[in-house]
Amino acid sequence: MAEVGSVEVARDPEVRALRARLKRAEQELDILKKALVIFAQLTQ
Template identity: 80%
Template sequence: MAEVGSQEVARDPEVRALRAGNKRLAQELDMLNTALASACLMRRLAQPTPVSTYQHIARQAARVPVRQRCQVLRVALAAY
């Protein structure tokens, strides 16, 4: 059996798929936490609007792909 972190394990397709899935879940959790914090702030300042949601997506585009963020926030990519 190979040691964790070895090159053999890193090349294992199952390990690679699990790591990719883990990364995606971590990004989605980060998106939801950021969106929640943003929504709480917007609620205190004013009623959130669809425009503010798209502005939030644009601000976070460098960190997480727009397509993924739209899916998590349930926003039509075509509208973005």
């Protein structure tokens, strides 16, 4: 089994797919946080 952080793990298609999903989820969370701030300002 490859060590975490090794080149083998980085090339694993499943790991790459999960990293891509994580990046997208983080971007969506950032967008939702910004929208929350905007809507909170509108309701004051």
